[in-house]
Amino acid sequence: MKRFLALVFFAAVGLAAGWLASGLFLAFSPRCGYECENRAFGIFFLATVGGAFGFVLAGHLATRKRRVTAGTVLVVSTVLCLLMLLPAGGLYVWKLHGHYDEAEAARPVKPNLAFLHMTIATRAVRGYTDSDSGPVEPMRTIPQWQRCLIGTAQCKKQPRQAQMLCKDGVVYVNEADWRAFSLIPSENLPGTIALHSMNLCASQ
Known part of the structure; x- marks a missing residue:
């Protein structure tokens, strides 16, 4: 029973982590109509459903030879969340930096005492x-x-x-x-x- 509850918990955490990761992946996606919406939905589906199944499988493998306790489940869940969210966060920061560079390049010049x-x-x-x-x-x-x-x-x-x-x-x-x-x-x-x-x- 404990193992079943642990797997359900892993699935729920995987769904949540996948949802957050998809938000980071899609934060700067262009709004270009039906084709882009399909791509965004595909990424969201893979991240959430894949996260749920991946967390269940990884959680099962990580705890199968150990006694299932709340502490073990939380530690494994935290590690899996970090493994999923750190790459997504890194991609988000990289894209954000690119957008800042584009905004800086597009910003008009400002007058000063030498150029009035x-x-x-x-x-x-x-x-x-x-x-x-x-x-x-x-x-x-x-x-x-x-x-x-x-x-x-x-x-x-x-x-x-x-x-x-x-x-x-x-x-x-x-x-x-x-x-x-x-x-x-x-x-x-x-x-x-x-x-x-x-x-x-x-x-x-």
């Missing part, structure tokens, strides 16, 4: 190296609809360049491409006097 004015690129724009560093060389392309902050404008050099802080760091944009950026005064550093146009050298 917010703009948005209305088309893809090529960024360049600083002319002070030698011949101007292409760096990377600023994609359309990415926000960038204006730093200094180098109006006495050729080519004229604007220092801009974008998501991937500081780049220099040649004067010919300044008009590709639209000003967003509402996102400037608070207290900053708004620019009236992207003609950054108008007063020089």
Whole structure:
């Protein structure tokens, strides 16, 4: 009778552990309709039913040559829960870290004392190296609809360049491409006097 009750307890704990593990596995699953719902249900079913059967089998093997006591059942159940939940928890933490990285990459830049004015690129724009560093060389392309902050404008050099802080760091944009950026005064550093146009050298 004690062994039967122990196996029932193992099954119940396995169901609970499987339910928790499936929640960790599916925490970041995409919501993409019927196909994804079937996959999520399959993972939930395997985790819960597999957990119940697995706990019963493992619990039976772990206690078959021992006297069945409440302490033994609790110790075996705890070990089995750890073996199931630790990998699921590790996967959850790994996916959570990936989501934080994605969120950080998607977060717009924020104005500061060196970069006061917010703009948005209305088309893809090529960024360049600083002319002070030698011949101007292409760096990377600023994609359309990415926000960038204006730093200094180098109006006495050729080519004229604007220092801009974008998501991937500081780049220099040649004067010919300044008009590709639209000003967003509402996102400037608070207290900053708004620019009236992207003609950054108008007063020089």
